[in-house]
Amino acid sequence: MIVCDTGPLVAAALSKDPDHHRCVELFTGLHLAQREMIIPSPVIAEVGYLLATKASPHVEAxxxxxxxxxxxxxxxLKVSDYSRMAELVEQYADLPLGTTDAAVLTxxxxxxxxxxxxxxxxxxxxxxxxxxKALTLLP
Known part of the structure; x- marks a missing residue:
């Protein structure tokens, strides 16, 4: 299993994105290997918005x-996830981390x-x- 953040999903859908090819290769490889790809629900709204504004509603659909x-x-998300997300947003306020990234990590x-x-x-x-100790970040 692998968790998916917003960036690779958007890049894979946008052929002019500089990360398009490596993200398409990543998702193709995961699909062929029958790896479960998990998208935390808050990521969906971000991806939808970015696809609609950077490409078209057709791409979003x-x-x-x-x-x-x-x-x-x-x-x-589970109710218990929100406490951990709040903890992460506080802990990394200097970044700032934000709700969606906190949800991904949670x-x-x-x-x-x-x-x-x-x-x-x-x-x-x-x-x-x-x-x-640390997440393995792909691609």
Missing amino acids: GFLESLANEDFHVEE VTERLNIQELATLDLRHFNVVRPKHV
């Missing part, structure tokens, strides 16, 4: 169809997942999860 087709597993911890698909090295190279 394609992403939503991929969720309907279960190409990804959407992980809803889901990796709760599901005990070490791999994270992200382009956000600024945040995820700094934050320290509770369950492992």
Whole structure:
């Protein structure tokens, strides 16, 4: 299993994005290996907004169809996740970390997942999860 942050999902959908090819390769490889790709629910709104504004509503709809087709597993937040997210937002206020990134980290911890698909090295190279020394960041 791997948790997916916003950046790679957007880059994979936008052919002119500088990270497009490596993100497409990542998701293709994960799909072929039948690895479960988990998207924390707050990531969906960010991806949808960015696809609609940087590409088109048609591209946004394609992403939503991929969720309907279960190409990804959407992980809803639990009530207990919000306390951990608040703790992370406070702890990393100088970054600032923000709600979505806090949700991504919280889901990796709760599901005990070490791999994270992200382009956000600024945040995820700094934050320290509770369950492992550091996350393995891909691509």
